[in-house]
Amino acid sequence: MITIFDWFGYEAPHQKRYELIKQAGFDGVLLYWSDEFGNVDYKHNAELARQEGLFVENIHTSFDNINDLWMDNLSGNEITDYLMQCVDDCNEYEIPTMIVHITSGECPPKANILGINRIRKITERAEQLGVNVALENLRNIENLGKVFDNIHSSRLGFCFDSGHQNYRSKNTDLLSMYGDRLMAIHLHDNDESADQHRMPFDGNINWELVMKKLTHINYKGPTALEIMNMGYEHIKESREFLAIAFERAKRLDALR
Template sequence: MRIATSTNLISFNRDGSKTEMVHLLPLYAKEGFRVLDLNLCEMLNPNASLAGEQWKEYAERLGQLKNQHALVFNQAHAPYARNGEILEEMLTRSLQICHTLSIPILVVHPIPGTIEENHNAFLPYLKAAEEYRVVLAFENLNEEGELTDIADLIGLVDGLASAYAGICYDTGHAHMCTHDLAKDIIMMGSRLVATHIADNKGKSDEHLLPFYGTIDWESVLAALSRIGYRGDLTYECMFFNRHLPLELKVQAIRQAKSIGDFLLSRVP
């Protein structure tokens, strides 16, 4: 396993603005993060470079920064709509970016509804993912009407019956839903291809660093080891530092890296 982070780790600012990935990659590399999850949800900001006509040039710049700083893009996160609809153009663009930048996994949110409805909705995109050799990793969610149970995600992935369909396990979402995280992980087994590592106190999706909430990380790591998980521990912890002044953001990156190294040292 490796420790990784979403590129949104310090992207949220005190004034409500968000810093784009191209400005953050060199800083993450400098502070020791070499494995990154590209947060393609930047497309949801109409003023973002990734949302405009120059998105291909922006993606090319990300690739240049990757090579310049010896980075690895282990996965990406596709944009999603709050109402649960598939954002067709953005999802297609996300797959194209993954293909261009050799990103092996694209995390997607299932739509609200049944396993069958999700199967039918994502099947066309799975065909594209297979052509691009990008795994669609379906994330466990946390709201009523969404796919929150691991058994449902397993049913979706098994029904799609493709080497390019898997699960991204969000520890924060599972904890909010009062899951036994170790049990979930054992159930997923080889279907687990990616993670969103975040902590909370069981009430809201706080996106905290590990040990700032109430998740039992020792049991999580033991379960990951038991199933032979070969993927990464990828942070999605963008809220623990969002109110920090800019001058303190670098310290927040260092803290995140230190906690990640500690987690890795505790893997059985």
């Protein structure tokens, strides 16, 4: 199965976006679960996607002020409450997995017991409701390791982001480290100079190695693209962009 993040860079109403994604050949979508970009009806998008015959693989939670998750302040409490609500939303809208950033930026805070206990609380709610919480690799992979060392739950796992690894932690074999906790993947490419979210094969990631590792750890989930149209200004139509993206995803699948 092949899926794609529903915000791939072209402006279009969400229902039209899902229609185009389905027409391009994709089986499902990843949704952004917040109204911070003006998408006030974001909780309706799961239904809109399903109306077009797409399945909803997971939601990506907001990472706005996410560093406060580790801070003893009001914002940290609000972020925790928001993530708890995301667990409830996944249960209500029958979405199996939520993706969470636990740090952001160049100088994120170090892991501490406060943040770990907040994530533990979120995980306990996820256990009660049968929802997966997948933590994504970013610049700071130390906090990721600290959380996994301290919280052991079948409902707390790993979201592997190929672009983040290539840009921020190229020499760390995250799939070998956390492959047994893998719940989701974000596949996109870059040239190591920035987090560019290019289509696979348009950067310098060794895709044969990545896909073989996914096979080795017995990953059976969808091939999920998290790409954007920055750098593809020559492709004027979203329909053409999606057609190319789908072909790239099929090339990835052929390497598994």
